Amino acid sequence: MLRTDHLTLRVAGRTLCDRLDAGFSAGENWVFLGANGSGKTTLLHALAGLREPDRGSVLLDDIPVRDTPHRQRARRMGVLFQDFESAFPATAIETVLTGRYPRLGRWQWEGTEDYRAAEAALEAVELAGFAQRPLATLSGGERRRVEIAALLAQDAPICLLDEPTNHLDLRHQARILNMLADRTHRPGHLNIFVLHDVNLAARFGTHGILLFDDGECLHGSLPEILTRPNLERLYRCHLREIHADGSRWYLPD
């Protein structure tokens, strides 16, 4: 569905990834891991077509993503950004309804189906009673969930999510990642997450890319690359490995 072809990305003279050839297919939950500034967000933006690659290309359905018209892209692919801005007042439901934009004609108003989708999305992030609340009255975690609901309302087969668990409490981190990861059981669906929590990544991810400081990118099946030596090199710190309930957990030493 989505793949990189010899993708090279540089920021301020530093190479983030060099000639990366990775293929992202339906049914997979990818996780990008790396230290601060290792280029996770830049790579995600390049996949979304928001950033011109320094070399190589990103292909969406075998067509360079930057050659795909914005509207067509929006029907295939949705993006959750790391931070959000709101200079002007808007309610939760208005924000979520913007996710329906790629499905509506230029002069078309949102119909009952769109309202139903938006309300269902708010319900999925446990904000059912918040539709008419102004965003300014919501907490950071609640606003994050409104953004996630907007992405759900967009209902794009490919979702790129930059730190979706930002501002979320423990319960919502697990519940929302679980709900998002479950999307890939539907045919033709794919998720790509940027995450900081290795243990959440191990729990919900199937594949991963590790972005090392020196520009090396390791990609593949997550259980194969998510090893203690790799992680210690990735984060440049000692990790404690705990075995419990048949899975491995990593904690900084």
Add this chain to the structure above:
Amino acid sequence: MNRRLPITLLLLAAAPLSLWFALSQGSLNIDALGIWRALLGNHDNATTYLVIHELRLPRALSAFAVGGLLALSGALLQVLLRNPLADPYVLGVSGGAAVATLLSMLAGLGTGWLRGNAFLGAMLSMLIVFGLSRTGSAWTQNRLLLTGVVVAAGWGAVISLILAVAPAPQVQGMLFWLIGDLTYASQPGAAIVTLVAGLAVSLWLARPLNLLMRGENVAATLGENPARLRLIIYLLASMLTALAVTLAGSIGFVGLVIPHILRLAGGSDHRYLLPASVLLGGGFLTVADTLARSGAAPMQLPVGVLTALLGVPVFLFLLARTR
């Protein structure tokens, strides 16, 4: 959010009332029947007919058009720059027009020349800001805002210089123009056509503007081309401002506050906000201008003073009441 429809209907009803108010006020007392008959083209009373058709109607329509243009332009620029403090003059369009007008006044040119030069000055300023903020690949709204603000400051310095060296008898006329004055606005045709066309284009952009409120990247991933959108809004808002300034000088306050009042009252959906801004801005300036010319008659006040005197308390009251 469901207050939008009643607000829009209320404004739709208020707009003709404001025009009626403008037609009914003045040194010559004309009763409602007289106004109506004159409007329908009845020549029975030649004085009444002339006062309505030659004086009050053009001026009322000019005021309405200018108010609508300024409020619409303000609403567009606020979302383009994602800055609630933006107004139609923030990017220097009016500064360019002002310098061209004051220079024309200094040279003793007639009203027609003043108009033409004001429009040229506005366009020149628009091109300067556009050209300077485009160098390099990135054309971010911050760069645009900073370029515009600095260019506007440059025009401001030139304006002060002209005021300082201009002969005393000309300075009052210049000040009236700078504060905003509709005394010589007798040909509203171009402004009305621009207002209607501008509103149509704005409505076509209304939903993309709703996306832009969530940020450029969000707009891009929801199916809009932000660079194109930004360019269209910039050109459109500049044209609207240029027309308004050409007709009436730089009337302050309308473009900044009308969109905010409507956001406070009914939310930020641009499908509501843009037409409502035109109606409220137009109606507000029509009433303000009528008061400016008849309130202290025979003295005429510049309408820009009244817009601020009327608008500031209203806005502060609304702001204090919400949350």
